[in-house]
Amino acid sequence: METKHLHFNTSIGVQKPENIRNKTTACPFCARNELTNIIDVEEPIILLKNKYPVLENAYQTVLIETDDCHGDLSTYSKEYLHKLIQFGIKHWLEMEESGAYRSVIFFKNHGPLSGGSLSHPHMQIIGFHEIDYKQKVFPEMFEGIVIAEEEDGTRFTLSTKPRVGFYEFNMEMSDSCYQKRFSEYLQIAVHYILNHFPFKANSYNVFFYHIDRKIFAKVVPRFVTTPLFIGYGLPQVPSNLEWMAGEIERIYFNVPQTA
Numbered sequence: 001m002e003t004k005h006l007h008f009n010t011s012i013g014v015q016k017p018e019n020i021r022n023k024t025t026a027c028p029f030c031a032r033n034e035l036t037n038i039i040d041v042e043e044p045i046i047l048l049k050n051k052y053p054v055l056e057n058a059y060q061t062v063l064i065e066t067d068d069c070h071g072d073l074s075t076y077s078k079e080y081l082h083k084l085i086q087f088g089i090k091h092w093l094e095m096e097e098s099g100a101y102r103s104v105i106f107f108k109n110h111g112p113l114s115g116g117s118l119s120h121p122h123m124q125i126i127g128f129h130e131i132d133y134k135q136k137v138f139p140e141m142f143e144g145i146v147i148a149e150e151e152d153g154t155r156f157t158l159s160t161k162p163r164v165g166f167y168e169f170n171m172e173m174s175d176s177c178y179q180k181r182f183s184e185y186l187q188i189a190v191h192y193i194l195n196h197f198p199f200k201a202n203s204y205n206v207f208f209y210h211i212d213r214k215i216f217a218k219v220v221p222r223f224v225t226t227p228l229f230i231g232y233g234l235p236q237v238p239s240n241l242e243w244m245a246g247e248i249e250r251i252y253f254n255v256p257q258t259a
Contacts, residue, residue, distance in 0.1 A: 003130040007056040016052045018117040029064050029120040045087050050124070057129045059101065063088055065121040072121060073110070073206075074191040078184065085183040089208070089215065092125050093175070096210060101127030103134060110190075111203025113222040123206075137209055142170045142216050145245040148185065148253060152177075156185035158245045159218075165226055165235035167244065169219040175210060182217070188252045189219040196251060197221060198244075 019025040028034070028051070037049035044067040050060035065071065065084055076084065092106040108123040109116030144157035152173070159168040169189035173182040186206065193201050203222035208215065228234045249255035 006058070006128075006131060009054050009056055012052050013054045016054070016117055020112050020117060020119050027069050027118065027120050029118065029122060030067075030069050032067065035064075040087075040091065042083065042087050045084060047087075047091055047125075055126065057131075059095075059127040059129075061091075061125045063091070063123040063125060065123065069120045072190075072194075073108070074187060074194050076187070078180075081183050081187055082178075082180055085186070086178055088123055088125070089178070092208065093210065095125060095127050102130060103128050103132045105133050106208040108206040110205070111222065113203035113224070114205050115222075134209075134211060137211060139211075141168075141218070142172060144168075144170055145241055147245050147248050148181075150179070150181050152179055152181075154179045154181045154185070156181075156188070158241055158248075160237065160241060162235050162237065163218070164220065165229055166238050167221055167241075171217040171219075172214050175213050175215050182215070186217050186219060188248065192248055192251070193219070193221045196247070198240075199223070 017025050017028055019027055032046070035046065035048055036051070039047045039049065039061060041047075046064040048062055048064070050062050053060045065073070066076075066080075073081075088106060092104060095101060095104045104125065104127045106123065106125050110121075140161040141159070141163045142157070143161050144159040146155060146157050148156040154173045155171065157170045159170060162168040171182050171185045171189070173179040190204060190206070193204050201221045201223070205220045205222060207218045207220070209218070210216075226236060228236060246255075246257045250257050
């Protein structure tokens with residue numbers, strides 16, 4: 001029978017440190033000399049095995065983005081941004097290609113509504129032995145209003161058929177060659193959410209997907225999830241998508257907007 005649920009080990013979960021809300025908890029990622037089970041280092045980026053592997057039948061790793069506990073993806077220099085994303089994609093795809101896992105996910109939490117527990121900038125790469133995440137990924141998730149498109153096939157869109165609902169930003173590129181604009185579009189989406197979003201936002205997720213020889217990223221601002229999605233799986237599409245796409249073009253690409 002097809003495995004559809006992840007199993008969460010609560011005895012490990014209760015041991016995890018949390019400092020997004022509990023500000024008195026020391027940050028374990030800042031104690032770099034105490035980190036163990038390190039897989040790779042590209043200073044100051046570190047990939048290591050997750051000390052609290054709460055998911056059963058999975059291999060869990062953490063990618064510490066920086067040694068700055070207050071750093072943020074939205075403000076990294078272009079040089080550092082590319083170094084970080086290339087490092088993450090490299091290890092994600094290597095885990096996929098190893099053949100040891102049925103599927104491998106790569107994602108980021110940021111903020112109190114993102115589902116994360118530590119505020120220090122980090123991502124996670126997790127290999128599933130039984131779950132195939134691609135069975136729940138559909139092409140329409142990445143359809144949307146084109147905000148920017150490069151000749152090399154790198155695209156930046158605002159979803160018209162969002163996975164969860166409301167506002168979801170998509171980036172895509174071929175898996176044959178890293179494109180700088182891919183990461184720059186991702187950074188623009190995160191910066192817009194934190195600084196120009198029409199509703200106050202302090203949380204987001206970034207999800208990466210490897211589908212049909214393409215790499216996609218989906219950036220999702222996080223709020224309290226609508227009950228229509230929780231109870232019935234019904235995503236909602238807002239009426240101001242065209243306006244938002246135009247705002248991003250105006251702010252980040254200097255495209256004048258017509259009345």
